[in-house]
Amino acid sequence: MTAEIFAASIGGFAALCGALVGRIFAIEAPDRRTAVFAAAYCGAGGGLVSAVPGAFVLVLTVKWWAAGVSIAGLTDAVEGLPHALAWGLAGGAGGGLLVGIVVALFKRSTPLSRSTPI
Numbered sequence: 001m002t003a004e005i006f007a008a009s010i011g012g013f014a015a016l017c018g019a020l021v022g023r024i025f026a027i028e029a030p031d032r033r034t035a036v037f038a039a040a041y042c043g044a045g046g047g048l049v050s051a052v053p054g055a056f057v058l059v060l061t062v063k064w065w066a067a068g069v070s071i072a073g074l075t076d077a078v079e080g081l082p083h084a085l086a087w088g089l090a091g092g093a094g095g096g097l098l099v100g101i102v103v104a105l106f107k108r109s110t111p112l113s114r115s116t117p118i
Contacts, residue, residue, distance in 0.1 A: 006080065007087050010055050014088040015095030017050035018043030022096025026103035035107060039100025040093050047092015048085065055084030 022039030029035035059080045063073030 003083075006055075006058070006083070009058060010051050010084050011087045011091035011094075013054045014047030014051045014091030015098075018047040018092030018095035019099040021046030021092075022099045023103060026096075026100045029107075032104040032107055035104045036097065036100040039103065040097040043096015043099070044089055044093035047088045047090075047095065049088075050092070051084045051088020052081060055080050055088070 022043035025042045026035040026039035029038050056077050059077040060073055063070075063076050067073065
């Protein structure tokens with residue numbers, strides 16, 4: 001597996017997870033600007049959390065499929081984790097930012113502020 005395919009796979013998976021997490025926080029935001037920033041921030045966290053197990057399983061599957069079960073596959077999976085952290089963070093933030101922008105564009109109402117009487 002080349003480095004480009006690894007980065008695209010991990011970044012795409014992290015972007016998907018970041019978009020799922022970012023959507024939840026973007027919908028609950030009180031205004032549009034907060035929706036975009038909260039979605040990107042939380043999406044980065046979701047991408048970061050999902051990238052580590054995703055990369056580990058991806059590298060183990062590819063190595064064990066090609067060469068069989070060995071300790072070298074496990075060491076290669078551990079060596080790929082720093083790159084997965086970087087691509088997971090970037091992919092998750094990008095996915096969260098994208099879904100935050102979409103939610104902010106279509107956001108119609110804002111929650112009631114605490115200063116208004118009920």
